[in-house]
């Protein structure tokens with residue numbers, strides 16, 4: 089039996105577990121423990137995908153099937169690096185796959201970005217999804233105008249959530265405190281700001297189109313910002329998504345606002361120069377841009393200010409280093425070759441990576457399937473030569489954690505959280521409502537304080 093620990097129970101980690109236990113692989117009889125620092129599985133499927141996107145969230149049903157495989161075990165509430173070190177995992181496992189994603193946000197690197205009222209979109213997303221690490225009162229919506237920097241799918245998610253009303257969102261499992269905050273929102277203007285042009289935007293068409301269907305917000309686009317130079321026009325011939333995005337944007341640019349209570353302004357060709365304000369954010373100073381020969385945005389010296397009392401920086405996630413793992417600060421990833429962790433260019437025995445910590449924060453959920461399979465293929469190729477774990481006892485890690493006072497959450501514990509959330513929802517007249525604090529999650533999972 090090959091014993092493998094996977095650190096992180098998001099899509100990449102679970103797809104790796106699936107690839108390891110799939111019938112027909114050489115090591116179809118591998119046993120796998122999937123560890124997560126949170127009491128709940130599914131990573132960004134639970135804490136990243138917007139609650140009003142139930143179809144994307146429903147991928148958790150397929151991920152559940154993997155975690156219910158007889159050779160796979162979920163161990164929640166285990167923080168590898170704090171509760172147990174990576175090196176200690178080697179005592180119990182023949183190989184470790186690190187798949188803990190990209191936990192923090194990229195920085196803008198402009199003055200004022202840490203002013204009160206300036207937040208990372210990743211934190212805002214975690215908040216509206218009830219992530220246990222984000223305080224319920226971390227955000228308020230008592231602002232008139234919000235500037236969101238970046239034109240990727242996360243930016244689209246946050247402007248959409250802010251453009252909706254609490255009533256629109258009550259059908260989701262959004263936590264009560266988020267609905268209460270959004271209910272008191274007096275936002276009228278949302279600005280989504282791209283530093284390059286519409287053809288370079290990262291959002292996907294399905295997500296973009298949804299913004300035009302908001303009951304509560306008119307989308308406003310300046311047609312002049314959609315004009316393309318000859319080189320970009322030529323490139324578009326091979327870029328179907330950018331072409332479709334432009335069609336959607338042109339449709340909006342030709343539309344008159346209908347007087348809905350909120351306005352969603354989509355801007356291009358503006359790079360953030362400074363988050364303005366003394367004690368709190370009062371605006372975003374931007375500079376006009378054009379593309380240089382390499383396709384990067386360069387400033388043209390034309391400054392303007394977008395009035396905003398809240399700035400959300402939605403410029404991508406970033407991976408963090410883990411003790412005992414090599415790390416490339418520049419890319420925020422672990423150096424690897426097809427998932428084999430590399431130190432000074434050479435593979436580190438028994439260490440693998442999958443998902444965003446392997447390739448960076450790009451792609452959709454499904455991208456992780458191929459990515460994880462590549463890693464598992466490498467691991468299975470190496471398996472005959474891997475030194476075997478010193479302790480081949482399936483319960484060794486759980487015992488060690490218990491000795492350290494760590495209360496691990498099993499799959500049954502997670503099922504108990506799900507049942508408690510369904511009950512909470514029923515009490516509120518909703519299908520399901522989220523339990524948010526870590527203590528409350530542990531109480532639901534383990535049944536005692």
Ligand code: NAP
Nearest residue numbers: 238239240241242243283284290402403404405449450451
């Ligand atoms: P992203 O797709 O990489 O978009 C980041 C945006 O930030 C880009 O517009 C980028 O512009 C801009 N940016 C980066 N640095 C900047 C700076 N210093 N100043 C101004 N703008 C800057 O990242 P994301 O939106 O966080 O999404 C992460 C991944 O999750 C993506 O693969 C995304 O598709 C996926 N996701 C998918 C869904 C969905 O399918 N519904 C939902 C959410 C997230 P440049 O292009 O100029 O660098």
